[in-house]
Amino acid sequence: MQVRPARPGDARAVAEIHVRAWQAAYAAIVPAEYLASLSIEKHEALWSDGIAKGSPQLLVAVESQQVLGWVSFGPSRDDDASAGVGEVWAFYVAPSAWGSGVGKTLWSHMLPLLQRQGLRRITLWVFPENERAARFYRSLGFTLEPGSARQFTLGGVLLNEVRHVRDAAA
Numbered sequence: 001m002q003v004r005p006a007r008p009g010d011a012r013a014v015a016e017i018h019v020r021a022w023q024a025a026y027a028a029i030v031p032a033e034y035l036a037s038l039s040i041e042k043h044e045a046l047w048s049d050g051i052a053k054g055s056p057q058l059l060v061a062v063e064s065q066q067v068l069g070w071v072s073f074g075p076s077r078d079d080d081a082s083a084g085v086g087e088v089w090a091f092y093v094a095p096s097a098w099g100s101g102v103g104k105t106l107w108s109h110m111l112p113l114l115q116r117q118g119l120r121r122i123t124l125w126v127f128p129e130n131e132r133a134a135r136f137y138r139s140l141g142f143t144l145e146p147g148s149a150r151q152f153t154l155g156g157v158l159l160n161e162v163r164h165v166r167d168a169a170a
Contacts, residue, residue: 001061001062001063001068001101001102001105002061002062002063003059003060003061003062003105003106003109004059004060004062005057005058005059005060006047006051006058006059006060006070007051008048008051008052010047010051010060010067010070011044011045011047011048011051012040012044013060013066013067014043014044014047014051014058014060014067014070015040015041015043015044015046015047016040016094017067017068017069017070017092017093017094018043018047018090018092019038019039019040019043020094020095021092021093021094021095022035022038022092023035023036023038024095025095025130025132025133026127026130028129029127029129029130029159030154030155030157030159031154031155031156031157033155034154034155034156034157035155037155050072055074056072056073056074056089056090057072057073057074057113058070058071058072059071059106059109059110059113061093061102061105061106067094068093068094068097068100068102069091069092069093069094069097069102069103069106070090070091070092070106071088071090071091071092071106071107071110072088072089072090072091073086073087073088073089073110073113073114074086074087074089075087075119076123077089078123078163081123084118084119084120084121085119085120085121085122085123086114086117086119086121086122086123086168087122087123087124088110088122088123088124091103091106091124091133093106098132103136104139104140107140111168114168115168115169119168120167120168120169121165121166121167121168122142122165122166122167122168123145123163123164123165124137124142124163124164125150125161125162125163125164126161126162126164127159127160127161128149128160128161128162134164137164140166141166141167141170142164142165142166143164143165143166144162144163144164145162145163145164145165148162148163149161149162150162150163
């Protein structure tokens with residue numbers, strides 16, 4: 001498996017994984033109507049733009065010329081973040097590749113990039129009901145940050161997410 005920065009030609013595969021992973025992972029969390037309305041074409045346009053701008057940073061895991069997963073990251077977008085805090089903005093693996101090591105491979109390539117940027121702390125946000133993701137992030141050394149819960153409305157439903165943190169040097 002190769003991990004490399006995303007290229008313009010990867011936008012479609014990134015979008016497909018983004019939508020399909022949302023539909024699989026969040027089926028019991030996010031309203032079905034919202035998940036059904038997700039558009040690969042709209043996500044492809046967003047990712048094409050992001051890849052062209054280089055923001056956020058985006059790595060893809062490729063095997064046999066097929067993108068199996070990706071991770072986007074950069075400085076923390078949180079209002080309460082201090083300098084030196086990075087964030088995993090999004091982390092998705094094709095549902096057909098869950099449990100195959102793609103996520104850990106992406107992580108092992110992303111972490112040194114964050115460390116070289118001088119980041120001391122890394123954060124990410126997770127739906128608390130997404131136990132699969134929470135287990136994965138705990139395996140990488142993340143812990144739940146007490147009191148970090150925030151709410152937002154998506155598809156007409158009030159949802160929660162919680163922040164996980166870890167030391168970048170660990």
